[in-house]
Amino acid sequence: MASHRKSRPSGTRVAGIRTPALATAALTSVALLSQTATAAPADDKPSLEEVEKKVGDLYRQAESATEKYNGAKEKTAKQREQVDTLLDDVAERTQKLNEAREELGSFAAAQYRSGAAAPDTATFLLADSPQDYFDQTQLMGRMTSRQKSAVDEYVTEQSATMKKRQEATESLQSLTETQSDLKTAKATVQTKLADARDLLSKLTAEEKARLAAIEKEKQEEATRKAAELARQQAAEQKAAQEAARQQESSAPSSSSTAVTDSSYATKAAKALAFARTQIGKPYVWGATGPESYDCSGLTQAAWNAAGISLPRTTYDQVNAGTTVSLSAAQPGDLVFFYDDVTHVGLYIGNGMMIHAPKPGAYVREESIYYDGESAIHSVVRPA
Numbered sequence: 001m002a003s004h005r006k007s008r009p010s011g012t013r014v015a016g017i018r019t020p021a022l023a024t025a026a027l028t029s030v031a032l033l034s035q036t037a038t039a040a041p042a043d044d045k046p047s048l049e050e051v052e053k054k055v056g057d058l059y060r061q062a063e064s065a066t067e068k069y070n071g072a073k074e075k076t077a078k079q080r081e082q083v084d085t086l087l088d089d090v091a092e093r094t095q096k097l098n099e100a101r102e103e104l105g106s107f108a109a110a111q112y113r114s115g116a117a118a119p120d121t122a123t124f125l126l127a128d129s130p131q132d133y134f135d136q137t138q139l140m141g142r143m144t145s146r147q148k149s150a151v152d153e154y155v156t157e158q159s160a161t162m163k164k165r166q167e168a169t170e171s172l173q174s175l176t177e178t179q180s181d182l183k184t185a186k187a188t189v190q191t192k193l194a195d196a197r198d199l200l201s202k203l204t205a206e207e208k209a210r211l212a213a214i215e216k217e218k219q220e221e222a223t224r225k226a227a228e229l230a231r232q233q234a235a236e237q238k239a240a241q242e243a244a245r246q247q248e249s250s251a252p253s254s255s256s257t258a259v260t261d262s263s264y265a266t267k268a269a270k271a272l273a274f275a276r277t278q279i280g281k282p283y284v285w286g287a288t289g290p291e292s293y294d295c296s297g298l299t300q301a302a303w304n305a306a307g308i309s310l311p312r313t314t315y316d317q318v319n320a321g322t323t324v325s326l327s328a329a330q331p332g333d334l335v336f337f338y339d340d341v342t343h344v345g346l347y348i349g350n351g352m353m354i355h356a357p358k359p360g361a362y363v364r365e366e367s368i369y370y371d372g373e374s375a376i377h378s379v380v381r382p383a
Helices: 020-044 048-114 119-126 137-141 145-201 205-247 254-277 295-305
Strands: 321-324 334-337 343-349 352-355 364-367 376-382
Touching: 048 145, 048 205, 048 295, 205 364, 254 295, 254 343, 254 352, 295 343, 295 352
Parallel strands: none
Antiparallel strands: 321 376, 334 343, 334 376, 343 352, 352 364
C-alpha cells in the first residue's frame, strides 16, 4: 500500500504548518531585509574622498565670495567718499544759490518800491527758473549791468546745484546697491565656511587621520613637482646666462635689461622680506593685516612694503603687471590659481610660494602645486 502513497514536494503546507524548506527561506529573507535596512544609512554617507573634495570646493567658493566681498567693500568706501564730497558740494552751492536769490530779491524789492519796473520784474527775479524769461528783451533792457550779472550768477549756480544734486542722488543709489552686494557676499562666505565645518565635524577620529594622510601625500607630490620646476628654471637660467655672455659684445642693450631686472629684484626682495615676517599669522577672510590676512590682502601688503601699490582683489591684481610663463617665474611674482582667479600667492623661487591658504590655516611657505598643477592659472610680474 505504501507504494501507492504520493510524495509531497518540499515546502508545501501540511495542516497549516510550513515545512522546513519554506521556513528557512522566510528566515533568510527576514535576515536579508534586516541587513539591508541596517546598511541603508551607511550608503547615504559620503566617502572620505567625497568629503575632501566637497570641503575643498566649499573653501574655494568661500574664497571666491571673499574676493567679491573685498571688491564690494573697496567700492563701497570709494562711493561713500564720493557721496560725502557731492553732498558737501551741494550744501555749498545751495548756500551760494540762496545768497544769489537774496540779492535778486533786494533788487526786485527796490524796483517795486520805486515803480521803476513792472510787477513782473519781481516775479522774474524771484522765480526758481528765470531762464524762461531770458527772451523777454524789454525786461532785460531795464536791468542794470549789476542786476544782469546777479541774474547770470543765480542761473549758473542753480544749474550747477541741480546737476550736483542729481549726481548725489545717483551715487547714493549706487552706494545702496553696492552695500547690498557686500551683504550678499558676506552671507555667502559665512554659509560656505559653515557648511565646510559641518562636514568636517561629522568625521570620526579615524577618518580625520586618514584625511590628514591624504593631505600629506598631496603635499609630498606638490613638493616633488616644485623640485622639478626648480631644476627646470635653473637649467633655463644657466642657458640664458650663457647666451647673454656670448652676445654681450654685440648687444649693448643687455646692460639696460640687467638694470631693469636688478631694479625689480630689489623691490621683490622687499616684498618677500615683508611676507616672511607674516608667516604664522592666521588667514581671515577680508583681512589686510597686520594681524591677519586673506590671500590678496597679503600680496597687496607685501608689495606695498616695496613701494608698489596693488589693487585689493585677485581679479584686479592679475591685471596689474606683465604675465610671464611659469618657467620664467622670478621671486616676487604673483601666482594665481583656478579658472576664476580666486587665489594668489607670492612666488619665492624653487617652485615655492608664501600665501594665506584658507580659513583655519596660517600664512606659510608651500609648493605652488599645493592643489595640483591644473590649479595654476597664471604668473604675473607686478609693474
